[in-house]
Amino acid sequence: MTAFDAGSEFDRQVTTLVDKGYPALAGMTETAFRTLVDPLRSPVLARAATLEPPSAGRVPFLLVVTRALVPLEESVPLTTLAGKQSPGVIERFYAPGELERFVSLKELALPEGEVYVAFDIDRGEEFCNVVPQDALAAIAERGRTPLTMEEGMAFITQHPQALAKNKCFSLGGTRFGDRRVPALWISKGAPKLGWCWEGNPHTWLGLASAGDRSR
Incomplete structure (x- = not known):
């Protein structure tokens, strides 16, 4: 089996963000954007020996661009499903201006x-x-934490195949303070950012998580 090259994967992810127009959306030149992201190479390479190649449902690391740099309203349309071209959409039942009030949980210590x-x-x-709610408790017992909205965007931006029929996922790391849990699913051949109730199970909706995070 070919060894996983963490450095090459890092470069691929940076190039993907550049090709999708993240520097311009952030109001930066490509050079400035690459300079901003490049320090993240160090923590990735520091773990290179322990990182495993990506699979359909699990990946070793993601470069996460926060909404402070690129708003979700601009990053969601840059996503597509594997082999598709329809841009991602935000579910209309997010009220106008409400999306920005869904924030990352403080206990994640991002x-x-x-x-x-x-x-x-x-x-x-x-x-x-x-x-x-039960899924959140299970991942907490494993020392893991739920993904945020931005991490979900990073996941399907870098690995579109991660969002698949009957294998969609909630993003419990971002909340409004009520019973709603953001989630990514498929609608009309495109990714959709919506939400589901924390007490309602869905056969097609899991809950995504991360091992840890670094700057």
């Missing part, structure tokens, strides 16, 4: 800064048909 790296990402398909 790294400071506009970009960071998340490690050991799992789409959590084992939690399909499990009540989100």
Whole structure:
């Protein structure tokens, strides 16, 4: 089996963000954007020997661009399903201006800064048909934490195949303070950012999580 090249994967992810127009959306030149992201190479390479190649449902790391740099309203349309071209959409039942009020949980202690790296990402398909509250408790027992909206965007931006029929996932790391849990699913051949109730299980909806994060 060919060894996983963490450095090449890092470069691929940076190039993907550049090709999708992230520098311009951030109001930066490509050079400035690459300079901002490049320090994240160090924590990735520091773990290179322990990182495993990506699979359909689990990937070793993600470069995460926060909404402080590129708003979700602009990053969601840059996503597509594997082999498709229809841009991602935001579910209309997010009221106007409400999306920005869904914020990352303080207990995640996310790294400071506009970009960071998340490690050991799992789409959590084992939690399909499990009540989100119960899934959150299960991942917490494993020392893992739920993905945020931005991490979900990073996941399907870099690995479109991660969002698949009957293998969609909730993003429990971002909340409004009520019973709603953001989620990514498929609608009309495109990714859709919506939400589901924390007490309702869905056969097609798991809960994605991360091992840890670094700056």
